[in-house]
Amino acid sequence: MDVSKSIEINNNDYDRADEVEIMAGMMSGESLMQPNAATGQDHRFTLTALTSLFFMWGFITCLNDILIPHLKAVFSLSYTEAMLIQFCFFGAYFLVSLPAGALVKRIGYKQGIVSGLLIAATGCLVFFPAASLQSYPVFLSALFILASGITVLQVSANPYVAVLGKPETASSRLTLTQGFNALGTTVAPTFGAILILAGAEGGAEMMADASHGADSVKVPYLILAGALVTLAVIFSLLKLPAVTHADEGAEKQTVDANQQPSAWAFPHLVLGAIAIFVYVGAEVAIGSFLVNFIGEDNITGLPEAEAAKYITYYWGGAMVGRFIGAAVMQKIAAGSVLAFNSVCACVLLAIAVLSDGYTAMWALLAVGLCNSIMFPTIFSLAIHRLGIHTSQGAGILCLAIVGGALIPLLQGVLADNIGVQLAYVMPIACYLYIAFYGVKGCRA
Template identity: 60%
Template sequence: MATTAGSTSQHLSSSGDNKRHTGALAALTSLFFMWGFLTCLNDILIPHLKSVFSLNYTQAMLVQFCFFGAYFVVSMPAGALVRRIGFKRGIVLGLLIAGLGCLMFYPAASLRIYGLFLGALFVLAAGITILQVSANPYVTALGPQDTASSRLTMTQAFNSLGTTVAPFFGATLILSAAVLGADQIAALSPTELNAYHAEEAAAVQLPYIGLALALFVLAGVFAWLKLPAITPDATVVQGTEDTIWNHPHLVFGAVGIFLYVGAEVAIGSLLVNYFALPSVAGMEEAKAAEYIAYYWGGAMVGRFIGAAVMQKVSAQKVLAFNAAASVILIATSIATTGTVAMWTILAVGLFNSIMFPTIFALAITGLGRLTSNGSGLLCLAIVGGALVPLLQGMLADGFGLQISFVLPLLCYIYIAFYGLKGSTPR
């Protein structure tokens, strides 16, 4: 790519042949699966903890606020750390920290303190943040730059496989106990009520201990694996000092990641409660949780389709099309009731599919030696998953759950802009 004053011609170069790249990509898919699985479990935790601690929507959304708030706190330090210790060690460290966060669910449930649950989620998310900062740019570097979006979309498909499986896991192991109605709870004695809430809280202990063990095993596997070394190859024009802020497509992309993650998480977080509305489906929580799999499963299917489509169609056009489709579907769900409202909001998952990996890959295009910093900024922007759901929770408390979906609709309008114009490097 030609350079001009104040710009750089930079790229990531990789050592190892195509076979080693294929093996590395195969290993990395396990990480994408695992952090998708862990992230989606929050959609089960929210209605569960809402019941255990008698929370309103705003309070319940503190689950996502603490989880995705970790991205804001940890992402930039993680970018510097990964630049110092390398992608592979960053992956191992991230897995260990995430495992520690899962272990913290045991004392949180035993003591039945909501703040401890939120602290455990923060530590878990800190580990996942380091994984994201390490793995996403690593995948884009393992092959040609012009197919980076397709490659990252394919690995993200396995992230969606994790989010598709997680609702069934959570519905079976966490939401399987019978949930008492308000009248039944009111009839319980203080002792019976305390025992009921203690039993509900303890439902998360065994699942998260198992997840901690799985994360520790993965950390051992990646510590043992020999992965291709990825090193920056930069050529800086003399007399210029390049920074991430000199790349508007990266900055616009960070806003896009903020709004996309916020919209995706806000929708997924409220689906169980949305489907429980009499005007939508009137479902019980455990049954509604299973339908979340259609939302995340749609994203998985869409990523496989998108990875193929983007071999032929530009990533920018595909992104803009999917964002526009999401706007139409959400508007339809807000304006209707019953099965139409239910299935149109679920269908948003299909069009969410390619958005995160596509925005991410477009945003770090041409950054070269700044790729780690750019990746850190983009992962920092994942804090949208903390703020947008919290704001939608406030809207739901103030104006009603269905109308609150106007907020993610506005987020997708911006993403359409990014696909059409904001993603073009200058």
């Protein structure tokens, strides 16, 4: 089902009571809505504003890759303990997605976006007392609050972008906004390296002072809090097009899929949910350990502030590959491209595990290019031919993002026991499963 063909835009006065939250429908298995093709309104300004949200949550999410080595050093954490950062952050997706969908369905897109921005800003502000108290649990609480706000933002903004314009151009709009999300993940490491890691690298004496090391996060997250509050004010003043209920009769087609009791009856969806789980987990785990991996004596031995700058290449590769992959998949089957990228990722990870020096570093960074098409490709393959169960299937896939909380934690356990470099056998196993899904699982 085309999400862009599931909503009707009402360009009259903003009416909160009439708004429909698509993601809430996705989570609950409700039917989607039908659009009114005769919108004709120029939504370029609104889309520009929404694009800023995609940039911000990509930026904030990637900043975790800087926080992990920094807080690990400040609090003398094990790798397992440091991975609780990703556990708390991505765990919010699993715990907050359903409540966020219900919230946005009740208060509407506009207020949902404003609420998400304010919740995220609150999480950023909690970094200040966390640093003052020198408390790792308070840092984790701040990250959970921050991620909860981003979850509300995603539930509000992702489906909304699809309806702001002609249905036939919905895919291009989503690709563009996702590209700015990748831009945020690309520039965040440099920001974090300059403001967080560089400020904390004054030698052994400075790092031994936990209060000084913790204080280095105050300014960056206060800046982020200010940016989020500013966006909240801007969106509260914007007059966004309302989304209203439409006749759902057109989507009740007589297809074989509609005869199934639920989305869980489709093997290719269930296998796809596992693929989303391991993909997000592998992508996050690789980024989480990059600074420590690059800083290993047998790799480059670079200090953290210098090593962090190379993370840009990992996320930048994902941004570039997204547009290349979109063109390639117009001529080659999506499942084949997915399998090819997965096998390439396995080869690159094997090189990173078995070699040393810059060869290992660049091999690991190149995995970002392979990651580029995986999430949208798995998602589209998994919801293919679900009929009226498409919305429920999409909700199942969204919940599978919790892999970003669990797999990095497992890799942290491995790193503590066999070392950071050898621990990268964990994402190899993940990509092998994704290759299976591309070749066979998606056709189940």
